[in-house]
Amino acid sequence: EVQLQQSGAELVKPGASVKLSCKTSGYTFSNYYMSWLKQMPGQNIEWIGNIYGGNGGTGYNQKFKGKATLTVDKSSSTAYMDLSSLTSEDSAVYFCARTQNWEGCFDYWGQGVMVTVSS
Amino acid sequence: DIQMTQSPASLSASLEEIVTITCQPSQDIGNYLSWYQQKPGKSPQLLIHSATSLADGVPSRFSGSRSGTQYSLKINRLQVEDTGIYYCLQGYSAPWTFGGGTKLELK
Numbered sequence: 001e002v003q004l005q006q007s008g009a010e011l012v013k014p015g016a017s018v019k020l021s022c023k024t025s026g027y028t029f030s031n032y033y034m035s036w037l038k039q040m041p042g043q044n045i046e047w048i049g050n051i052y053g054g055n056g057g058t059g060y061n062q063k064f065k066g067k068a069t070l071t072v073d074k075s076s077s078t079a080y081m082d083l084s085s086l087t088s089e090d091s092a093v094y095f096c097a098r099t100q101n102w103e104g105c106f107d108y109w110g111q112g113v114m115v116t117v118s119s
Numbered sequence: 120d121i122q123m124t125q126s127p128a129s130l131s132a133s134l135e136e137i138v139t140i141t142c143q144p145s146q147d148i149g150n151y152l153s154w155y156q157q158k159p160g161k162s163p164q165l166l167i168h169s170a171t172s173l174a175d176g177v178p179s180r181f182s183g184s185r186s187g188t189q190y191s192l193k194i195n196r197l198q199v200e201d202t203g204i205y206y207c208l209q210g211y212s213a214p215w216t217f218g219g220g221t222k223l224e225l226k
Contacts, residue, residue, distance in 0.1 A: 035215075045163070045206060047215040061214035095162055103169050104151035104210020109162035 002026040004096055004110035011116045016086055022079040022096030022110050029077035030054040033099035035106060036070060036081045040092040050099055051079060086117045121145050121209050125218025131226045138194040140221045142207035147188065151211035154183055154192045157220075158203045166205075167192060199225065 007021040022034065035050040049060035051070040058070050067090070069082040079096055093114050097106035122145040132138050142152065150170040155163035165174040167183035170190055180195040194201055202225055207218040 044219055045217045047213075047217075059213055063214070097162075100168070101210075103153075104215065105153035105165060105168040105208065106155075106163075107165050107168070107174065109164070112162050 002098065002108045004098065004108055006094075006096060006110040006113045009114045009116070011118065012086055013119055014087055014117055016117075017082060017084045018086065018115060020081045020083070020094055020096075020113055020115070022081075024077045024079070024098070027098070029072075030074055033101050034070075034072070034079040035097045035099045036068065036079075037095045037097060037106075038064075038092045039095065039112075043092075045095075048081070048094075050101075053077075053079070083115070086115075088117050091115060091117045120214055121148060121212055121216050123207055123209055123216050123218040125207055125221060127221060128219065129222040129224070131224045132197050133226045134197055134199065136197045138197055138201075138223065140192045140205050140207075140223075142190045142192075142218045143188065144190075144209055146212075148209045148211035150185065151209055152183075152185070152190045153208045153210060154181075155206045155208065156201075156203050157206065163206060197225075 003025045005023045010018050012018050030053045033050045036048040038046045048064045048068050051058045071080045093112045095112045096110040098108040124143045152170045154167040157163040166177050170185045171183045182193045184191045205221045
């Protein structure tokens with residue numbers, strides 16, 4: 001069974017950074033891309049970028065370049081996203097999602113993690 | 120970026136009714152269109168990929184179609200558990216973009 005388990009909710013101060021994790025199981029991590037997505041309360045979903053589990057190659061939404069950095073640890077089948085210089089606009093739920101690049105879809109999702117930026 | 124115009128924004132329908140949601144991309148995306156259902160406080164779940172292919176485990180009352188540049192999600196015989204927000208996604212060109220969502224409620 002494919003599973004994506006995300007780390008817990010974060011409360012961080014403005015200007016700080018946070019690292020989110022997405023631990024996977026049930027499939028060959030290095031054969032798939034992993035995407036990260038942002039959903040602000042009551043808002044639409046935005047694609048932040050993706051990373052290939054095999055070699056760590058990345059693609060970013062221009063809007064999130066400089067804000068998000070994606071990495072992987074193949075040994076633990078875990079994907080990470082660093083968010084830097086946090087502001088209130090970064091308060092949102094963040095999802096990781098296994099990506100079927102050839103079909104252009106996300107077939108499995110993590111449960112999401114709430115990041116709250118507040119002093 | 121490709122804009123995805125989704126309609127309607129909200130919809131109220133009765134049990135057993137047929138429901139249709141549409142998405143119109145701002146440029147050609149081929150069949151790189153998928154549909155998702157999101158329940159409150161949960162992550163989205165894949166329903167349809169490649170415009171018309173039913174995802175594993177999704178009830179057959181859900182179907183996807185394409186007519187020219189317009190894509191549709193159809194729910195036959197609406198059930199209680201079908202309430203939620205539905206999104207379309209284009210995965211043709213980065214950045215991948217979602218429609219604005221359709222909130223489906225029971226009448």
